[in-house]
Amino acid sequence: MTAKILDGKSISEEIKNAIKFEVGRLKGKGVTPGLAVVLVGDNPASKVYVKNKQKACENVGIYSEEYKLPESTSQEELLTIVDRLNKNSKIHGILVQLPLPKHINSDTILKAINPSKDVDGFHPYNVGMLMIGEPVFIPCTPYGVMKMVEHSGIAVEGKTAVVVGRSNIVGKPVALLLMQKNATVTICHSKTKDLAEVCKNADILIAAIGKPKMIRADMVKEGAVVIDVGINRLSDGSLVGDVDYEEVSKKAGWITPVPGGVGPMTITMLLNNTLEAARKSAEGL
Numbered sequence: 001m002t003a004k005i006l007d008g009k010s011i012s013e014e015i016k017n018a019i020k021f022e023v024g025r026l027k028g029k030g031v032t033p034g035l036a037v038v039l040v041g042d043n044p045a046s047k048v049y050v051k052n053k054q055k056a057c058e059n060v061g062i063y064s065e066e067y068k069l070p071e072s073t074s075q076e077e078l079l080t081i082v083d084r085l086n087k088n089s090k091i092h093g094i095l096v097q098l099p100l101p102k103h104i105n106s107d108t109i110l111k112a113i114n115p116s117k118d119v120d121g122f123h124p125y126n127v128g129m130l131m132i133g134e135p136v137f138i139p140c141t142p143y144g145v146m147k148m149v150e151h152s153g154i155a156v157e158g159k160t161a162v163v164v165g166r167s168n169i170v171g172k173p174v175a176l177l178l179m180q181k182n183a184t185v186t187i188c189h190s191k192t193k194d195l196a197e198v199c200k201n202a203d204i205l206i207a208a209i210g211k212p213k214m215i216r217a218d219m220v221k222e223g224a225v226v227i228d229v230g231i232n233r234l235s236d237g238s239l240v241g242d243v244d245y246e247e248v249s250k251k252a253g254w255i256t257p258v259p260g261g262v263g264p265m266t267i268t269m270l271l272n273n274t275l276e277a278a279r280k281s282a283e284g285l
Contacts, residue, residue, distance in 0.1 A: 001222070001223070001250065001251065001253075002249060002250060003226070003248075003249045003250075003251075003252040003253055003254055003255040004152075004253065004254050004255075005254075005255065005256075005257060006148055006149075006152055006225075006227065006254050006255065006256045006261060007257075007260065007261075008144070008148060008256060008257075008260060008261045008262055008263060008264045008265045009260045009264045011147070011148055011151045011152075011264075011265065012144075012264040012265050012267070012268040014151075015147065015151075015265075015268050015272065016056070016059065016060055016268055016271065019060045019268070019271050019272055019275055020059070020060040020061060022275055022279075023060050023061040023062060023275060024061060026275070026278055026279065026282060027061065029282060031278055031281070031282040032061075032062075032063045032090075032278075033061075033062045033063065033092050033093075033274050033275050033277070033278035034062070034063040034064070034065070034090045034091045034092050034093070034274075034278070035053075035057055035062055035063070035064045035065070035091070035092070035093040035094075035095065035119065035270075035274045036064070036065045036066075036067065036085045036088075036091045036093070036094050036095070037050050037053055037054065037064065037065070037066050037067070037095045037097065038066075038067040038069065038078070038081060038082070038085075038094070038095065038096045038097065039066070039067065039068050039069065039097045040069045040070075040071065040073050040078060040096075040097070040100055040101055040104065041069075041070070041071040041073075041100075041101050042071060043097075043099065046097045046098075046099075049097065049267075050066065050097055052267055053095070053267055053270060054066060056267045056268070056270075056271055057271065057274075060271055062271060062274055062275070063090065065091065067081060069081075071101050073101075073104075074103075074104075075103070075104045075105060075108065075109070078096075078100075078104060078109055079108070079109065079112055082094065082096070082109065082112045082113055083112070085117070086112075086113070086114040086117060089281075091117065092117060092119075092274055092277040092278040092281055093117055093118075093119035093270075093273060093274035093277045093278075094113050094114070094117045094118065094119070095119060095120055095270065096109055096110065096113070096120075098169075110122045110123060111123060111124060115136070116136075116277065116280065116281070117277060118137055119137055119140075119270060119273035119274050119277055120137070120139060120140065120270075120273075121135075121136075121137040121138050121139035121140070121143075121173070121273070122139065122168070122169070127168070127173075130173060130176055130177075131176060133180055137273050137276070137277070138173065138177070138269070138273075139169060139170070139173045140266045140267070140269040140270045140273065141169065141170050141174075141208075141229060141262060141265075141266045141269075142170055142173040142174035142177055143177075143265075143269040143272075143273075144262055144265025144266045144268065144269045145174055145177075145206065145227055145229065145262060145265070146174070146177050146178075146181070147265060147268075147269065148227070148256070148261075148262070148265055149204075149225070149227075152254065154204075154225055154254065156178060156181040156182065156183045156204065157181060157182040157183070158182060158183070158184075159183045159184070159203040159204055160183070160184050160186075160201055160202055160203045160204070161175075161178045161183040161184065161185045161186070161202060161203065161204040161205075161206070162185075162186045162188060162198055162199050162201065162202035162204070162205050162206070163175045163178070163185065163186070163187045163188065163206045163208065164188045164189075164195070164199065164205070164206065164207045164208065164209050164214075164215065164242070165187075165188075165189065165206075165207070165208035165209040165210070165229070166187050166188075166189045167208065170208040170229050171187060171189075171208050172187070174206055174208070174229075175187050178204070183204065186198060186201075186202075195219070196218060196219040199215065199219040199220065199221075200218075200219060200220065200221055201221065202220075202221055202224055203221065203224055203225065204224065204225045204227070205220060205221075205224050205225070205226045205227070206227045206229060207226070207227070207228050207229060207230055207241065207242035207243050208229035208230060208242065209230065209242050210230055210232065210242065211230070211232070211242055212230070212232040212234060212240050212241075212242065213240055213241075213242070213243065213244040213245075214230075214242050214243075214244075215228075215242055215243040215244060215248060216244050216247055216248070217244065217247035217248050217250065217251045220248050220251050220252055222251055223251075223252070223253035224251075224252050224253060224254075225252070225253060225254040225255075226243055226248055226252040226254065226255045226256070227255075227256050227261070227262065228241035228242055228243040228245070228255070228256050228257075228258050228261060228262065229241075229242070229262050230242030230243070230258065231258055231259065231263065239258060239259050240258060241256075241258030241261075243255070243258075245257065245258065
């Protein structure tokens, strides 16, 4: 058995085409969706993400502004920029690229973003709304995972789902979204006893732990849907996920590749959230 590929690249292209059309419609009403991306420091991975986000904005017609700040930027300086963007009517979405330098408190910065411009979905208000099942903005990676599953016609209701990783950015929100689609969800982490046994029960297995090739074939149920959120660079420069793709693809029913799986979906859902933010600001036009 060879798993079917959950191709994030092609699914994201389809969604981007729909976004482009909607952006055009909104522009026809005199509103151009605008995204501001703030990058502090020289993290190489962050620089690549920011470049990709800008390119994606350009492709769908979203206006974008980029703020590249030195590593030495103080928390106060960054808060001043966030405040200015909160008040800028041309900007509908604000994204502060994580991780931030150690001397800046990420929570303080994320809480300073106006929740109606928080297209990353990290503000406590948006986290709370997701929790009660009335999401305003869904964090982009979990949103991308769910869109991918939905797009591929994979049923979630009544299924057993296991999420490996409990971060606020991926693990917890994706577990909530799966529950809202009536899956029975288990969240695993570094203190989980007999992780392999728990994973083996999953109809849908989501790996978001940040450890290369940690999920092996003997941890996966025959025919399971395996979604790999991890992206790890090995010493030889190659990129791998949290799942041992070679092994697991022979046992799973569906699997995401790395790269080309969840990654493209994350950026696409950021565009989608920016469009939504612009739509909300234009209500009544």
